[in-house]
């Protein structure tokens with residue numbers, strides 16, 4: 353059996369990860385930690401978690417816990433991952449991994465040195481739509497991919513309108529929140545890496561201070577492919593989408609950049625558009641937890657590794673720097 357400890361009494365843990373862990377045989381959530389013991393206890397009782405802690409050290413000392421899931425605000429992921437690795441616990445960490453490349457590199461190295469598995473919770477890789485597009489592109493179904501477009505402008509639900517909008521020191525802002533997911537999904541589907549980014553960001557009424565709530569930009573990949581992205585917390589009615597245009601055909605996916613996307617994928621060739629079979633829809637968090645647990649048991653690797661989290665963070669940091677400087681930025685991966 354695997355006992356999970358939650359560092360962070362968060363919304364995502366409650367709504368996505370508890371059900372995903374409980375869906376795996378022999379996995380249980382043993383404890384939750386919040387900096388406020390009362391909140392930890394209340395969260396634990398509402399979610400049927402047996403134990404509540406108010407310190408990372410106490411949670412890591414629990415011998416029933418072999419996996420920690422870190423879903424605190426982003427400035428805390430680094431020190432918490434280092435502590436968990438030191439305690440010999442496997443780490444599934446939320447995105448963005450942290451706030452700098454140096455810190456992310458240290459996290460990946462600490463887990464590697466400690467011999468524990470590290471994963472980044474980039475859930476969209478687990479969606480049938482994205483897996484199918486990746487396979488079709490690898491099989492040459494659209495020829496050479498030349499361009500991509502990601503539409504990920506959504507409205508931040510009122511219950512989440514806190515640190516993401518007002519706390520740069522906690523890693524707020526749409527770029528660290530959403531552009532990391534676009535990057536990871538593009539890397540996964542295209543099997544390619546970003547070389548440089550140009551972005552414009554803006555504040556459109558939700559965020560305050562040094563925090564952007566919308567961004568548009570272009571990434572250039574190593575192959576020469578160009579990808580447009582539009583991410584926002586402020587757009588209510590756009591829906592989401594993902595497109596890849598190749599020399600022989602185009603892929604159009606709709607409704608695929610959201611928490612748990614079944615979505616639809618279409619292949620367009622000349623004037624014919626046909627729907628693509630993306631398989632039975634499975635909850636993307638369930639797939640992610642299953643792959644992580646299998647990696648812990650020595651089979652395969654997590655859906656997204658620590659290195660994948662480092663890559664998506666590197667691109668997001670370059671996009672943010674580009675928006676601030678008004679110039680194109682080459683992505684720095686180390």
Ligand code: NDP
Pocket residue numbers: 359360361362363364365385386387388391423424425426446447448473474475512514529611
């Ligand atoms: P929350 O805002 O729900 O929780 C983050 C922290 O805020 C908690 O650890 C808790 O710390 C504090 N907190 C939460 N609720 C309250 C409250 N009611 N009152 C006071 N403090 C509170 O975070 P999210 O779930 O939105 O995000 C957590 C992490 O997960 C982030 O890194 C985010 O980027 C990531 N995420 C990933 C998603 C994915 O699909 N992969 C989706 C959503 C988020 P404490 O109790 O110690 O004060």
